[in-house]
Amino acid sequence: MELPFAEPYRIKVVEPLRKSTRAEREDWIIKAQYNLFNLRSDQVFIDLLTDSGTGAMSHLQWAEIMQGDESYAGSLSYFKLRDTINTLLGMPYFLPTHQGRAAENVLFSAMIKAGDIVPGNAHFDTTKGHIEFRNAVAVDCTIEEAQDTTLIHPFKGNLDLEKLEKVLSTNPKEKIPLCLITVTCNTSGGQPVSMENIREVSALCRRYRIPVFFDAARFAENAYFIKVREKGYEHKSIREIVLEMFSYVDGATMSSKKDAIVNIGGFIAMRDKALFDKASTFNIMFEGYLTYGGLAGRDLGALAQGLMEGTEFEYLEARIGQVAFLGKKLTEYGIPIQQPTGGHAVFVDAKKFLSHIPKEELQAQTLAVELYLEGGVRSVEIGTLLADRDPVTRENRYPALELLRLAIPRRAYTNNHMDYVAACLKNIWDRRDSIRKGYRIVSEAPIMRHFTLALEKA
Numbered sequence: 001m002e003l004p005f006a007e008p009y010r011i012k013v014v015e016p017l018r019k020s021t022r023a024e025r026e027d028w029i030i031k032a033q034y035n036l037f038n039l040r041s042d043q044v045f046i047d048l049l050t051d052s053g054t055g056a057m058s059h060l061q062w063a064e065i066m067q068g069d070e071s072y073a074g075s076l077s078y079f080k081l082r083d084t085i086n087t088l089l090g091m092p093y094f095l096p097t098h099q100g101r102a103a104e105n106v107l108f109s110a111m112i113k114a115g116d117i118v119p120g121n122a123h124f125d126t127t128k129g130h131i132e133f134r135n136a137v138a139v140d141c142t143i144e145e146a147q148d149t150t151l152i153h154p155f156k157g158n159l160d161l162e163k164l165e166k167v168l169s170t171n172p173k174e175k176i177p178l179c180l181i182t183v184t185c186n187t188s189g190g191q192p193v194s195m196e197n198i199r200e201v202s203a204l205c206r207r208y209r210i211p212v213f214f215d216a217a218r219f220a221e222n223a224y225f226i227k228v229r230e231k232g233y234e235h236k237s238i239r240e241i242v243l244e245m246f247s248y249v250d251g252a253t254m255s256s257k258k259d260a261i262v263n264i265g266g267f268i269a270m271r272d273k274a275l276f277d278k279a280s281t282f283n284i285m286f287e288g289y290l291t292y293g294g295l296a297g298r299d300l301g302a303l304a305q306g307l308m309e310g311t312e313f314e315y316l317e318a319r320i321g322q323v324a325f326l327g328k329k330l331t332e333y334g335i336p337i338q339q340p341t342g343g344h345a346v347f348v349d350a351k352k353f354l355s356h357i358p359k360e361e362l363q364a365q366t367l368a369v370e371l372y373l374e375g376g377v378r379s380v381e382i383g384t385l386l387a388d389r390d391p392v393t394r395e396n397r398y399p400a401l402e403l404l405r406l407a408i409p410r411r412a413y414t415n416n417h418m419d420y421v422a423a424c425l426k427n428i429w430d431r432r433d434s435i436r437k438g439y440r441i442v443s444e445a446p447i448m449r450h451f452t453l454a455l456e457k458a
Helices: 022-031 059-067 076-089 100-111 125-133 161-169 195-207 219-229 238-247 273-286 297-310 313-332 363-375 415-430
Strands: 093-097 117-120 137-140 179-182 212-215 251-255 266-270 345-349 380-382 403-407 439-443 454-457
Touching: 022 363, 059 297, 076 093, 076 238, 076 266, 076 297, 093 100, 093 273, 100 125, 100 251, 100 266, 100 273, 117 161, 125 137, 161 195, 179 195, 195 212, 195 238, 219 238, 219 313, 266 273, 297 313, 313 345, 313 415, 363 380, 363 403, 363 415, 363 439
Parallel strands: 117 137, 117 179, 179 212, 212 251
Antiparallel strands: 093 266, 251 266, 345 403, 380 403, 439 454
8 A cells, every 4th residue: 555644753852732711812812902913822722823933943953053153253153054055045145144034124225225116926024014114115016816815826926027027117227126036925825936937037137137036935845836836847856946946036035934944043145245245234233243143153053954954855745745734624624725725824715714804804813813712723814914004195905815824833733733723713614604893903003013013893
């Protein structure tokens, strides 16, 4: 008989989890003002808020923690990471940062000014926040197929070349500092970008002399999808695919808390020495000296090891397979999700799940609260709250997709946990018509409001 799939690792250390009562959760969510970011971690049973920094490090990564060189300048751990990035990505210059949004802050300080335009595929919250904080504009050029959650398309993260060329051809070159490709594209459902699309976007931007950068937080997961979905790549290794992906871009920012499987860390990789020199000044101002960039030496070493582990096919097969496992369960229960499942999370279509709740009452956030009350599962809204207000009109932006993201930490939960999450959502699905009201905003920050806002029942 054919052997069943088994995870390519065994569990060495466990962390106890406590199940709370519904009455406790009702009290806690009120005190958190219906914002799941405000919950204490011990008030959560299964935490799918994010896959950022929440994965389980390997024994080799923990060994790097013990070997970290904590020298302020010239740390050997820095050189280990530099060599790993150069080998994997083919990028000769890099700056360490303490996480992805710090990398964005440094790079965008060097590249973006007021009035600029940054095209890309559905920029994520911190990316768009950093762009708009600088009084620049993020323009979404994602393909229309990404807006249809029922459509099976292998690369819903792709950029629409016609949309992109319209941006490039109708604006002065001086106003477009870069084009940003997010791999995989989180906001559209963790959806990958094809190698063909990366190549074509790169060629189009070259014609207009516009640099191309990756938001590379989940570049290895994107490479996995290229291997299993794109013709001509089935026999290539993940690292061969990664090297080709990066050959088409001028640089990248990375939150290493995702595909490098570390609890903290990020970096900027680039080809241009002049840009490296310019960005270095901001890195020293914001992050620390060039060879530690806001990180301890031990974190640099764990990051280097994590990049190697995160680009192994067997690991990616198990990781993305668990996401697909949860997606399949939800689909069997009739629950609408973004199809096909992406790399790091399952995205539930809250518009269809709670179609009777007005969009003004925050459908995805309403579902997130219900999921927490049902089983102590913490998730996150990828919808109106995350879309923020229009920086000019200050009106709410209502995105085409109103999604509930179930982001799965790497190597942290078993499929039994996924079964539990699916059962919680099935119970809510069965009683969805009894949910009559959503939520409204009581207070919010002027930018990236979803982290700290307060809500009340509508």
